Amino acid sequence: MGKDECSPEIKAGLTQAAGFIxxxxxxxxxxxxxxxxxxxxxxxxxxxxxxxxxxAQIAKQEEKND
Known part of the structure; x- marks a missing residue:
């Protein structure tokens, strides 16, 4: 997940499941x-x-240069 991909629904679900876990x-x-x-x-x-x-981008650039 990226910086903003942790939705409130995910946070709420994990918090709710904490007791069960x-x-x-x-x-x-x-x-x-x-x-x-x-x-x-x-x-x-x-x-x-x-x-x-x-x-990976660096590796591709090096392949092109060779």
Whole structure:
């Protein structure tokens, strides 16, 4: 997802599902206390994708020059 692609519906859905996910984790993982879950938007995927595209463009330009 890019910078503005995290819609309010996605945020609301994840927030609403946090309790369910926490209960399911509690069933599967042996912990005394299962921590509260919070979801935050991570822009690193978009940044990495941008870098990958730039590197691909450089590779194409180098192929043309050879």
């Amino acid at each position: 926490r209960r399911e984790l509690g069933k599967r993982i042996r912990l005394r206390y299962v921590p509260e879950l919070t979801f935050v938007h991570d822009e690193s995927f978009g940044y990495g994708n941008r870098i990958e595209n730039l590197l």
